[in-house]
Amino acid sequence: MEYVCSVVRGGKQQAAETAGDQPRVAVIFNPSKQGVENLRKAITEVAALQGFAEPLWIETTVDDPGKGMAHEARESKVDLVIAAGGDGTVRSVAAGLRDSGLPMGIVPIGTGNLFARNVDIPVNDMRDAVVLAFSGLDRAVDVVVADITRPNGDTETHTSLVMAGIGIDATMISSTNPDLKKRVGWLAYVDAGLRALPASKPYRAYYRTDAGRLHRSKVSTILVANLGYLPGNIELIPDAQLDDGRLDMAVLQPRNFLEWLFIWRKVTWENPVLRKSAIGRQIMDLTGGSRRREIVYSRGRSVDIEIGEGAEEFEIDGDEFGTVVSARFTVDPAALIIRVPSLD
Structure with missing residues (x-):
């Protein structure tokens, strides 16, 4: 542990001497969300450990939930953009980064966090999400x-x-x-x-x-x-x-309430459970699930x-x-x- 810490300290000292060579991160965040102070602390600490320069903090607004801020980050020539907020913030930042080739990390601090959940980004551990934003793998996805x-x-x-x-x-x-x-x-x-x-x-x-x-x-x-x-x-x-x-x-x-129940069965039982096995698919065929x-x-x-x-x-x-x-x-x-x- 002492060796690791000394390496980190040495790395930070060397980075400070050549600050112009440090990678830069822009954090686009929704100031109305809870946990902003914890977000600032976590990102500042992890950025330093990863050898990044002091983060650029950009707040979203009611009129612009992130797209214009993403353009600002691109113009600032940063190496990484972190979108911190709910699905609206993430979507808007993504719109501004679309086709730029600039990687986007996500720190979910919203309520639904649908996109984060679908790509296995931690939604209940802010620091883990921050570490992932800096050190995760880059994946190209559709928009x-x-x-x-x-x-x-x-x-x-x-x-x-x-x-x-x-x-x-x-x-x-x-x-x-x-x-x-x-x-x-x-x-x-x-x-x-x-x-x-x-x-x-x-x-x-x-x-x-x-x-x-x-x-x-x-x-x-x-x-x-x-x-x-x-x-x-x-x-x-x-x-x-x-x-x-x-x-x-x-x-x-659906034409009636019963058919709404069939839909509910399909999305909560057939899709996530039955269709994933041969026996399950046979059960679906026998109960008419594939023909409904x-x-x-x-x-x-x-x-x-x-x-x-x-x-x-x-x-x-x-x-x-x-x-x-x-x-x-x-x-x-x-x-x-x-x-x-x-x-x-």
Whole structure:
């Protein structure tokens, strides 16, 4: 231990003499999150141990949750960017780093932390996440690009790392109690879902993947995903991979409450358990699981969705984004470099 400490001290002394040669890190953080002081302490300590110069700290704002700050970090010629916050901060920073080749570490201090959970970044140990941000492996992942049209005809472009949805999932998110979300985290979405489901009504949608056949159906929601795992051992879209250059679409079209129960069984039992073994798949076949149509999956490089009448609620990575009348999703393959514990 004494030898290790002396090496670290010697390394720090030598680095101080040639500060211009030290790698630099920019930390983009949401100042409204709890634990910011602990974050500053952990990053400052680990940066010094890793031979980095004093971190550049950049706060997000209500008007800009991270994209402009990522551009500022790029202009500052840093070697690493750390996004510290929830899924909104991570997504916005990723949008600013897209196609830059600059690695992004993630320190999750939000409530859902969906992306961090999907790539095995520690969500309950800040220091472990900080160490991983500095010393993890670089992995190139896809970014979902959403070009949406508002009811007034305005168009916008947004990015997604986990999944975007049009329909009841977005309605559920928009009705989530923010105070409850702060207290219990992602469980607040369960409360919102129980309140939104009884009042939900399907809508007419036209959709297609790539240049394939145009489908028309009454749906409760359409999800376009880069990743498919949700907290609570819910495997919503089992084949979604964040580095395969493809989008995964799930169309939920239950006709009654019983069929909602079938969907629940599929995402909590069939997808995460039964489909992973030969015996489980046989059980699915015998019980009709592979033939049911309450939830339908498809894959492609692009997804086009148009609302048949009116507008529907829209969400990205667990954040509400108002209403839309149409959306086109495309994949930007290997557009973002993130720090992860393994490449598996």
